Amino acid sequence: MKLKELAAELGLSQTTVSRALNGYPEVNEATRQRVSEAAQRLGYRANVSARRLATGRAGAIGLVLPTEGNVQFGPHTNEYLSGVAGRLARDEIDILLSPLETDDEIPAFKRLISSKRVDALIVGSPTLADPRVKFLTEIGFPFVLHGRTEVDKPHAWLDIDNGGAFFRATSHLLDLGHRRIAMINGPAGMTFAEHREKGYRDAMLARGVTPDPRFIANGQFTDETGFRFAQSFLEQNPRPTAILAGSMMTALGVFRAIRAAGLTLGQDVSMIAHDDVFPYLNADNMVPSMSTTRSSIRAAGNRIAELVLQVLAGKPVEQVHELWPVELVLRESTGPAPRD
């Protein structure tokens, strides 16, 4: 299919169609969507190199990935990138990954931006006062944030409702009679971890239960961390009767610690884990099956790629804010609190 045919099909001028496909801000969002959908449906493909020359764009979105520090390249990154890649593939846009030995991403941003190799950035895992968001809003470079920060400058973001998810999970455990509820959270200072802790605390306090600081732990999302923290929790007397796990990897370690202590998951100790939906770690297939707060990180990556394209097409960043609800899925790992 040629540009001419696509334009005829849509009843638009070739110029408008071309501008819509190239993300010019003169074309409004509704038209851009309509053109983009028709192009996809009818199998129209612009000549990518020609389009890049014409628009002066790099045709790549940048992601900086620290190999050290709080947020490392891990299974979450993979699912997430896979979602981003799925959306960008449709427009033949590449991903420029900049691996870093430190966790100071700003110099890497400067390098990517000054060398004009990326059109926009995707920024992940923010802290409550994220310096990267401050930097990028100040220089006015396009980006979408995965997560939230309290930096008070307009910027585009997509986040899941971590606070709400952990409020609900904790409330459910309280409904089941649990009072000593432990939590293995992500690294302190990260917004998602702070939101989760707040959700947990709010739920406890709403029932007049004071959270026990010995039962709150922060760390990386690994099997080892889950095992170590759960083991130390289970050595306390009295021990917790329920554990919230920050990830499915953490949950595997917690499960192991419960088993190693001769206890039964879902009876002696209940667990709810946060599930980012890894295809190879299916909560339904575990024995016992795992109760989870669930939100697909792949879907988030896919949507963020779409939002980046919208920002590049001129959508005001103040209008690019998405907060996704999180499901609570109850399975066999949660049961009534055992009698003391």
Added chain:
Amino acid sequence: MKLKELAAELGLSQTTVSRALNGYPEVNEATRQRVSEAAQRLGYRANVSARRLATGRAGAIGLVLPTEGNVQFGPHTNEYLSGVAGRLARDEIDILLSPLETDDEIPAFKRLISSKRVDALIVGSPTLADPRVKFLTEIGFPFVLHGRTEVDKPHAWLDIDNGGAFFRATSHLLDLGHRRIAMINGPAGMTFAEHREKGYRDAMLARGVTPDPRFIANGQFTDETGFRFAQSFLEQNPRPTAILAGSMMTALGVFRAIRAAGLTLGQDVSMIAHDDVFPYLNADNMVPSMSTTRSSIRAAGNRIAELVLQVLAGKPVEQVHELWPVELVLRESTGPAPRD
């Protein structure tokens, strides 16, 4: 530290040090290694942008990732990329990921090469007669292959000894008295899967056991595939007493099928799985612990990044061939064959 100081420390001219760091082929490999190690030890960092301008290099290595077809973005990709990223971070070299909707990578290669955005490519998951290797050797663009192909043109590669690994694993099961040994392999036609099947067949035939075609299956490395194939194997009469699983994800599904059939892993049915060493799926921590053929795909990614840099520094590709041995680690999932 300045270039001048680094040169003085090494007793070399600034020109030689600069050329070594920039990968000019005039500098021999031993000197390049020495300079690179000293630079890292002493914390010397060249000005990356200046270096790029001087060398005319893009400062990025390309990887094309199909989102459809036999080889998809999955947990293996993640560990592998993570290894690649770890090595490239040291030299501030980026990774240009080109996600693809099809599995025809050659047009994407052409696009990356003609736009001069990558200095070299990393090519993965080859078939026995891989058209990508044929294409890249013909046009003479630098690349390193992860895996092997029978394309008879000089090229750089790193592979693990898949044939040897499955020969040993199968031989061990035969030693334990197993005769009906099933195999859940990767997609047919992929070199690694063909090598594994050959290793398995050779081991069986060496003991006079004819492999039963009903017990050989090919598919993606997922929990679902493992479950489905294992379930169909276990419905046969007589059923296999041992199963070789192509990945840890496959193994999770096989384990589930064994449990669902009311059988005990390590007693009624033995299993050896191939373990690419995912930090969150530790074979030691499973119950029962899993016997594996083990080779870290992250380590392979890390080494491949180093080999790419060597190729870019002028090392002849005929000298860049590495075949890594694979360990057989025996744990509780393997036991003597049950009596019929």
